[in-house]
Amino acid sequence: MPDKGLKLGCIADDFTGATDLANNLVRAGMRVVQMINVPDLSIAESVDADAVVIALKSRTIPAAEAVDVSLAALAWLRAAGAEQIYFKYCSTFDSTPTGNIGPVTEALMKSLDTDFTIATPAFPDNARTVFKGHLFVGDVLLSDSGMRHHPLTPMTDANLVRILAAQATRPVGLIDHRVVSQGDSAIRARVEQLRSEGVGIAIVDAVSNDDLLRLGPALAGMPLVTAGSGVAIGLPANWGIVPSRSASALPPTTGHQAVISGSVSEATNGQVSDYLRRGLPAYSVDPLSIGSGQDVVGQALEFADQHLASGPVLVYSTDGPEGVRSVQGRLGAVEAGALVEDALGRIARGLVDRGVRQLIVAGGETSGAVIQALGVDQLRIGEQIDPGVPWCAAPLAGGETLHVALKSGNFGTPDFFTKAFAVLERSNA
Numbered sequence: 001m002p003d004k005g006l007k008l009g010c011i012a013d014d015f016t017g018a019t020d021l022a023n024n025l026v027r028a029g030m031r032v033v034q035m036i037n038v039p040d041l042s043i044a045e046s047v048d049a050d051a052v053v054i055a056l057k058s059r060t061i062p063a064a065e066a067v068d069v070s071l072a073a074l075a076w077l078r079a080a081g082a083e084q085i086y087f088k089y090c091s092t093f094d095s096t097p098t099g100n101i102g103p104v105t106e107a108l109m110k111s112l113d114t115d116f117t118i119a120t121p122a123f124p125d126n127a128r129t130v131f132k133g134h135l136f137v138g139d140v141l142l143s144d145s146g147m148r149h150h151p152l153t154p155m156t157d158a159n160l161v162r163i164l165a166a167q168a169t170r171p172v173g174l175i176d177h178r179v180v181s182q183g184d185s186a187i188r189a190r191v192e193q194l195r196s197e198g199v200g201i202a203i204v205d206a207v208s209n210d211d212l213l214r215l216g217p218a219l220a221g222m223p224l225v226t227a228g229s230g231v232a233i234g235l236p237a238n239w240g241i242v243p244s245r246s247a248s249a250l251p252p253t254t255g256h257q258a259v260i261s262g263s264v265s266e267a268t269n270g271q272v273s274d275y276l277r278r279g280l281p282a283y284s285v286d287p288l289s290i291g292s293g294q295d296v297v298g299q300a301l302e303f304a305d306q307h308l309a310s311g312p313v314l315v316y317s318t319d320g321p322e323g324v325r326s327v328q329g330r331l332g333a334v335e336a337g338a339l340v341e342d343a344l345g346r347i348a349r350g351l352v353d354r355g356v357r358q359l360i361v362a363g364g365e366t367s368g369a370v371i372q373a374l375g376v377d378q379l380r381i382g383e384q385i386d387p388g389v390p391w392c393a394a395p396l397a398g399g400e401t402l403h404v405a406l407k408s409g410n411f412g413t414p415d416f417f418t419k420a421f422a423v424l425e426r427s428n429a
């Protein structure tokens with residue numbers, strides 16, 4: 001029987017990524033608490049969970065700021081007694097040549113006084129696989145995927161060793177599939193070899209969940225693990241924890257349904273199109289109208305007022321690469337992102353004030369903005385809708401519950417927005 005103390009302390013660089021990681025840990029049987037931003041130190045000792053995931057919004061901020069906030073999260077997790085630290089980034093390794101994955105990893109290593117860690121965004125359940133150090137998204141290299149058009153972190157190279165080496169000061173090596181396929185002791189031996197050669201961070205190949213389950217035991221006792229959410233499936237067993245369905249039960253649902261989409265990813269574009277094809281009510285947020293000072297928030301809420309009583313309402317700024325490029329050319333990429341995030345955050349607040357209690361948010365940065373605008377500080381993880389996206393429960397003032405699903409841009413099937421509400425309804429039954 002595993003003891004009650006905190007085992008895994010996780011730092012996630014965005015909010016959808018945090019729920020993705022928490023989802024995999026819950027499905028592997030861990031009792032997980034997800035915190036939004038670094039909580040007050042005074043509650044660190046009273047936390048009762050196997051894992052805590054601290055959700056940051058540090059993926060695209062300047063590297064020095066990402067390091068500071070990640071170190072603050074680390075300090076909290078150590079005060080809470082975490083035995084192992086997990087730094088979670090995107091399964092598409094979203095970052096720029098100046099960071100933030102490398103600088104944050106090295107700052108955590110220094111603070112934990114460790115000279116070695118691994119790095120792998122592999123998440124086979126969502127078709128992210130790593131082979132010979134190269135990241136594939138579905139059947140294509142990362143650099144040929146929609147990620148090459150990402151508005152903030154365009155990924156134009158698929159060689160993870162090269163990408164990480166550009167961001168880190170320590171040498172970066174590779175634990176390739178031949179080693180991983182031999183299991184625990186071969187992986188440990190390769191770690192020792194790389195270490196003796198002065199390598200500080202090793203990219204790890206993984207093309208299947210079996211690879212990740214073989215990797216898990218080799219990571220027992222490693223002070224710091226850095227990865228997408230996939231590696232999480234192999235860690236709980238290191239503490240004798242086994243899968244259990246009761247870990248994901250949520251309170252019954254109430255209230256109206258809405259979807260807010262600020263994601264501009266390929267998958268989200270498909271999901272918005274699917275929703276529109278069904279003829280369901282949708283309000284399109286135009287970034288240029290926000291930029292010119294129009295009351296877009298008020299107009300979106302007026303539209304919602306007319307439709308909420310009869311079913312879900314979608315509010316979206318989602319657009320294809322050309323539309324996004326054109327907006328960015330007029331407003332600036334960072335400025336456009338900030339304007340849209342602020343508007344969608346205020347719309348979310350207005351929707352909840354109007355009785356929305358089941359809310360889907362699409363996009364990592366967008367989810368960060370919405371969750372912060374709603375003042376949510378903790379999430380409980382419920383049933384999985386699609387790999388990487390669970391329903392969550394957030395306590396609202398007055399004892400009510402908001403059911404919220406934070407969908408990463410590239411996750412989910414085309415019918416995600418309608419399917420998600422059906423999953424929630426089923427879980428009520």
Ligand SMILES: Nc1ncnc2c1ncn2[C@@H]1O[C@H](COP(=O)(O)OP(=O)(O)OP(=O)(O)O)[C@@H](O)[C@H]1O
Nearest residue numbers: 263264265317327337340341363364365366408409
């Ligand atoms: N029409 C638009 N034009 C320009 N920028 C937009 C538009 N719509 C949304 N944005 C901005 O683009 C960014 C999208 O990032 P977000 O992380 O929310 O989604 P994503 O990148 O598609 O998904 P993820 O990061 O989860 O993979 C946000 O800053 C958002 O405000």
Ligand SMILES: O=C(O)[C@@H](O)C(=O)CO
Nearest residue numbers: 016017020090091364408
């Ligand atoms: O790993 C992923 O792809 C997601 O959890 C994510 O981080 C999206 O922002």
